[in-house]
Amino acid sequence: MMPTPIRELVLNQHELKDVNHLLNQILGDTEEIGLEELLSKCFVLSHRLPERIKQFVYDFKTTEHSPGILIRHPEPPFDVAFTPEFLVTHRRETVTRDEVLHILYATLVGYVIAWNSIQNGNLVNHVLPIRSHENKLLSSGSANKFELHTEDAFHPYAEEFLSLLCMRNPYKVSTDIAFLGDVELPEDVKELLFQPQFVIGANLAHTVNQPKDRRSILFGNRESPYFRLNLNMLNMDLLEQSAKDALDFFINGLKEVEQSVVLGAGDVLFLDNFRTAHGRPPYLPAYDGSDRWLKRLYITTDLRKSRDLRESAASRLIKTKTRR
Numbered sequence: 001m002m003p004t005p006i007r008e009l010v011l012n013q014h015e016l017k018d019v020n021h022l023l024n025q026i027l028g029d030t031e032e033i034g035l036e037e038l039l040s041k042c043f044v045l046s047h048r049l050p051e052r053i054k055q056f057v058y059d060f061k062t063t064e065h066s067p068g069i070l071i072r073h074p075e076p077p078f079d080v081a082f083t084p085e086f087l088v089t090h091r092r093e094t095v096t097r098d099e100v101l102h103i104l105y106a107t108l109v110g111y112v113i114a115w116n117s118i119q120n121g122n123l124v125n126h127v128l129p130i131r132s133h134e135n136k137l138l139s140s141g142s143a144n145k146f147e148l149h150t151e152d153a154f155h156p157y158a159e160e161f162l163s164l165l166c167m168r169n170p171y172k173v174s175t176d177i178a179f180l181g182d183v184e185l186p187e188d189v190k191e192l193l194f195q196p197q198f199v200i201g202a203n204l205a206h207t208v209n210q211p212k213d214r215r216s217i218l219f220g221n222r223e224s225p226y227f228r229l230n231l232n233m234l235n236m237d238l239l240e241q242s243a244k245d246a247l248d249f250f251i252n253g254l255k256e257v258e259q260s261v262v263l264g265a266g267d268v269l270f271l272d273n274f275r276t277a278h279g280r281p282p283y284l285p286a287y288d289g290s291d292r293w294l295k296r297l298y299i300t301t302d303l304r305k306s307r308d309l310r311e312s313a314a315s316r317l318i319k320t321k322t323r324r
């Protein structure tokens, strides 16, 4: 069976013009605007995006029928600087034109959030190769395959969606995805995966202690479940044989339906983080400013579920316990 494809919407020239016009109105003559201010206005501003984009995103988030969607621009409505060599070391208070656009699109899905335990609590995360991380199991690594995972699976407040805006991808490195809707699970396997027997590890990019609590892999609706999984941090040692077999079966099923999406400059990929795992193959960076560069946003449809870990109702920063 062919995996369920990512649906694509390619903006037409008229829509591209409207998007550029909206960005010009928001940014005026400046290259960056305040993040707080944008967050306070983005919900209303996103209503001014073209109708076809709004309906496309709405169908995706409400039907749960597809692993993700891709919004493509015939030309990116923003300039792209050289790919940085490092991650941002401070908490940024402004956003650039591409980030404004990304946040507006993401707001059609839900609320963008940040975690204090990753990339200095920045709302916009960067996915780019870092020389000193080459052999590490991080999105900034490159020598190893970054295995399938759902984002922030270790945390009970994991976001329902994530998005990746492609700044550049010169050697066409894919983002690999696997959709739960494409995997057939026998009832007994399902039953085991619904039981709280599994430890779900945190990606090494998070400055948290590895969780030890046991949780289920599948959750939600029995017929059409959600899942959380991290194959980068998999430890099956403590599992009973039946749970181990069920998990093995599931992982093989996911690998069988794995598909590649190659992002190009100006593409915005939204993934259903409760139904789709993602990862990336190894690749060879040049470290000369021309490397693959994505920007990532975490998007929740339920901001209130994390209220105990956020300082104010409007704050988008989840303060989880970090390791010392």
Ligand SMILES: O=C(O)CCC(=O)C(=O)O
Pocket: 127, 139, 146, 151, 164, 174, 175, 176, 278, 279, 280, 296
């Ligand atoms: O590099 C990619 O395509 C995906 C990396 C990743 O797992 C992420 O950005 O969360």
Ligand SMILES: [Fe+2]
Pocket: 139, 149, 150, 151, 278
């Ligand atoms: Fe990821």
